[in-house]
Amino acid sequence: MAEDFEVLLAAIRACRQCVDAPKGAPLPHQPRPVLQASPSATLAIFSQAPGARVHQSGRPFTDASGDRLRDWLGIGPDIFYDASRVAIVPMGFCFPGNDAKGGDKPPRKECAPLWRARVIDALPNIRTAILVGAHAQNWHLQGRAGATLHETVTNWREFAPRYFPTPHPSWRNNAWLNRNGWFEAALLPALKQAARDALS
Numbered sequence: 001m002a003e004d005f006e007v008l009l010a011a012i013r014a015c016r017q018c019v020d021a022p023k024g025a026p027l028p029h030q031p032r033p034v035l036q037a038s039p040s041a042t043l044a045i046f047s048q049a050p051g052a053r054v055h056q057s058g059r060p061f062t063d064a065s066g067d068r069l070r071d072w073l074g075i076g077p078d079i080f081y082d083a084s085r086v087a088i089v090p091m092g093f094c095f096p097g098n099d100a101k102g103g104d105k106p107p108r109k110e111c112a113p114l115w116r117a118r119v120i121d122a123l124p125n126i127r128t129a130i131l132v133g134a135h136a137q138n139w140h141l142q143g144r145a146g147a148t149l150h151e152t153v154t155n156w157r158e159f160a161p162r163y164f165p166t167p168h169p170s171w172r173n174n175a176w177l178n179r180n181g182w183f184e185a186a187l188l189p190a191l192k193q194a195a196r197d198a199l200s
Helices: 005-013 052-057 064-073 111-121 134-141 149-154 171-179 182-199
Strands: 043-046 086-088 128-132 163-166
Touching (some): 043 134, 128 182, 134 163
Parallel strands (some): 128 163
């Protein structure tokens, strides 16, 4: 029998594992799990973990990265934030804090083993999923990801249209995007078409 989705979401939003029973140092702030999902969703964004601004807002991709990601997909906020159509499920549901260089730490290690398979099993209608960053790519591609994010994204045609591996849409990846013009010229048009097809 399928797990009740609303019960699952409520359990995720109440989760305190990274504070009460952490793997390593506990989360440096109170948990605020952020995700968007519905069993009816047909397009998925499988990302890394919320950033500081998303931790404050409680809504996925409410930052400049979200603006760029929506541009990559060719959809506006009205569709992007419609949970009945678009699932946004990071590898770690809580902002993991900042590293010594001011960047975001990797997703917490507690999250995916506890929740990921259950959430994915509860999303039976996903036609296309965008895999944002190496953590999501390694989990979803099950050994088919390359040794580096660059290698995985370069080989995107092997996974499309079911999966589209991308770098994070952060400004921190501007140099990579500038060096790899094929991403905008070839991958993004295919991604926009796949998103349209998934949402139609």
